[in-house]
Amino acid sequence: MANVIYRGPSNAQPETVSNKTVAGAYLPGILVTEGADTLTVATAANIEADLLILGNAGFAGQDIETAYTAGSTGVAYRSRPGENYQVRLAAATYAKGDALTIGASGYLTSAAAGERVVAFFDGEAGAITAGALQDVRIANSFNRA
Known part of the structure; x- marks a missing residue:
């Protein structure tokens, strides 16, 4: 990183x-x-x-x-849509392009249907430990279908 x-x-x-x-x-x-x-x-x-x-x-x-x-x-x-940042993520397995929303402790986490998407995972796919910094691309915020 x-x-x-x-x-x-x-x-x-x-x-x-x-x-x-x-x-x-x-x-x-x-x-x-x-x-x-x-x-x-x-x-x-x-x-x-x-x-x-x-x-x-x-x-x-x-x-x-x-x-x-x-x-x-x-x-x-x-942040503005299209910008790239390193942010801290909740523990989970992520794939490139996964939709992310805000979770606990200021960490981003996977967005479920109906939740507001604020960014997309842009790091290396795989299991991420809680609080690890990973690359994300800021979304033009929308509710996930």
């Missing part, structure tokens, strides 16, 4: 949200929601919210495997 959360396209820069504190000891690569002053871990209950992908504060020396300290300033990406 590469050592970045935002994976491309390389000819564009993602929209970033900063100067907000993280509400917990979060690892980069989870989905979060944006409050007035904080970034909070997203769950399935937030599916209609503006979901952001927590990045790492690389400018401060933080790598993608180091959690933020609760109350520290976080960096998050406001």
Whole structure:
């Protein structure tokens, strides 16, 4: 895996949200929601919210495997359809192109019929352990048939 959360396209820069504190000891690569002053871990209950992908504060020396300290300033990406990111996934077996939705702990998980699809799995097919970073492509959000 590469050592970045935002994976491309390389000819564009993602929209970033900063100067907000993280509400917990979060690892980069989870989905979060944006409050007035904080970034909070997203769950399935937030599916209609503006979901952001927590990045790492690389400018401060933080790598993608180091959690933020609760109350520290976080960096998050406001993703757009077609962009590629590394995000943390729920434990399961995934195939290329699988539809993903938000699950527990800010992790993406397989989308069932009727659930909102926010991304597609773009990593190497196989069994994934909970919290592992994997490549995804952001979807133009829709409800899975």
